[in-house]
Amino acid sequence: MNLNSIDNVYFIGIGGIGMSALARYFKANNKHVAGYDKTPSDVTRALETIGIAVHFKDSIANIPEPFLNYDTTLVVYTPAVPTDNMELVYFKNNKSFSVLKRSEVLGLVTENTFCLAVAGTHGKTTTSSILAHLLYECNVGVTGFLGGISENYNSNYISKGTEVSVVEADEFDRSFLTLSPDIACITSMDADHLDIYGEAEVLQESFVAFSNKIKDNGILFVKNGLPIDGITYGIEDDSDYTAQHIRIEDGGYVFNMKTPTTILENFKFNLPGRHNLSNALIALAMAVEYGCPHPQLANALALYKGVKRRFTYQIKTENLVFIDDYAHHPEEINAVYEALKEMYPGKKVLAVFQPHLFTRTRDFADDFAKRLSQFDEVLLLDIYPAREVPIDGVTSEWLMSKIELENKKLVLKSDLISKIKASKADVIVTMGAGDIGIEVERIKTALHGK
Known part of the structure; x- marks a missing residue:
């Protein structure tokens, strides 16, 4: 699909955190955007303040007239929406409409960018928000699609250009298989979403399939100990990238980062918890591989405030x-x-x-x-x-x-x-x-x- 030929984008489940980030992207790119969600929320109210029409009753009559033109409208839905949703059924039954899952649209949006993707059953949102923030502060032309509200930007959408994209590679419903990243990481592979996968081994197989989606000459990072080959990272261990000389100062961490070629000193990170430190480490590693310089990265990490509802x-x-x-x-x-x-x-x-x-x-x-x-x-x-x-x-x-x-x-x-x-x-x-x-x-x- 050529997104340039689309004038209108209609979201079913627009209040979802990933959906609303895409809605913001299309609005910023001068598309007409509207959508439905089950209940009002801070997310939907924020969308309305930037001129996106949102309604809360599942009814075809509530769909704005321009969005009923199949020639110029893309319909985006989330798998969290029930299959008997009347609006979704209407669009799907009318075969002339382009009706895509959120993950498919994210794949289209990022395919012509240099894509950095964060996968894993835990840590995706914090890691991707740190990574997008690091690139932003290093003056990279980055667009970030986040699964939470960044405290630094008060948004789940970060935009400074379109050359580079930062995305969460979501394993739910195998959504991450629509992506083809240049640099990716896998933070964890603990059993989850067994309603989709049935058993943990099938979930692990999907992560292997995701690792095979990385572009030729791309880079894959994996948390040390995971059963997938890649550049390893970890805390105070023998990984390719590791955090060393960790100490707690003023409620945060100060540490050095060992890379395969050097040691980068005196990073300050203000979120508590070794799991968050691990997220910061892999975000730094991905930014280093992209080419961001140490002094700018150190300054940027010290300024990172976190994601709402993450500690x-x-x-x-x-x-x-x-x-x-x-x-x-x-x-x-x-x-x-x-x-x-x-x-x-x-x-x-x-x-x-x-x-x-x-x-x-x-x-x-x-x-x-x-x-x-x-x-x-x-x-x-x-x-x-x-x-x-x-x-x-x-x-x-x-x-x-x-x-x-x-x-x-x-x-x-x-x-x-x-x-x-x-x-x-x-x-x-x-x-x-x-x-x-x-x-x-x-x-x-x-x-x-x-």
């Missing part, structure tokens, strides 16, 4: 710390725990967790329970269904029964603040990929002055 401090005082994180997989929960243990040794930690998806809860219940049992106290919300229908026996009560912790409670969202305020914890962390993020501001307001 985001909401309150940080002597008496109380409140952190919010998107963690929705057992290994992500463990990464949050390890970061808290390193930064706040000896402090009592309350974990508030909202499980995301019935299938994920079912598939990883024992691992969730093991990771949550590490905290001093747990408040567990109902499972957030997202695109799924309930599964018999898969409930938060069932998950709670597996958590080996005396201080644990099931809570409704309506009771959440009172239960949090009753806690004697020094550190509070909210975790989950559902609508728990909506509660964060209310919790923060209630806790001020505690």
Whole structure:
């Protein structure tokens, strides 16, 4: 498809974080953009402020007239939208329309750029946002499509030119196989999305297929220990790129980076947690391979602020710390725990967790329970269904029964603040990929002055 021949781009599920980044891209490139989403959100409101029309009732009558012209309209949808969505059914049944998945459109947008892609079951959003920020600060003509809101730019879309693109290579629904990157990395290959893949081995095979999508003479980085050949990276190990002489200063990390040819000294990174340090390391490695100079990279990394809902401090005082994180997989929960243990040794930690998806809860219940049992106290919300229908026996009560912790409670969202305020914890962390993020501001307001 020639995107230059398209005047209108219509998004079904425009409020999705990846979808909204693409919507911003097309709007910035002078296309007419509109879309549907199930509910209003900060993301949809931000789109409306830049002139993108969004409606919230699934109805063909709500589609603006110009977007019903199949000759000039591209329809983009996300697999998170139900297959019986009336608008999606209408466009798909009318064969004259070009109807593509978000990942397919991302592949089209980036195919004529120098593409840097970040793959992995964890770390994609933070790594890609660090990488896009590094290139931006090094004056590279970069466009970044992010899976979260960058604190530096208050956006999931970063634009300084079109020569280079930075994208998240999403394994869900095998979406990353639509990309053909020049430089790519794989941060992790832990089992996830088993509703799509069935078993962990099939998921791993898809990462191998992704590694084969890299262009001729391209570069692949892999986290040390993963069963795929590439340039390795790791923390204080024998990798090709490794972080060395790590020390904590003012709540952040200072470290050196060993490359295959030299040692680059004195990087400062202000996000806590070894998992975040690993994300910073691979972003630096990819930027070095692209050709960014050490002094500019060091300055840029020190200025990086993070991604909203990725170990985001909401309150940080002597008496109380409140952190919010998107963690929705057992290994992500463990990464949050390890970061808290390193930064706040000896402090009592309350974990508030909202499980995301019935299938994920079912598939990883024992691992969730093991990771949550590490905290001093747990408040567990109902499972957030997202695109799924309930599964018999898969409930938060069932998950709670597996958590080996005396201080644990099931809570409704309506009771959440009172239960949090009753806690004697020094550190509070909210975790989950559902609508728990909506509660964060209310919790923060209630806790001020505690």
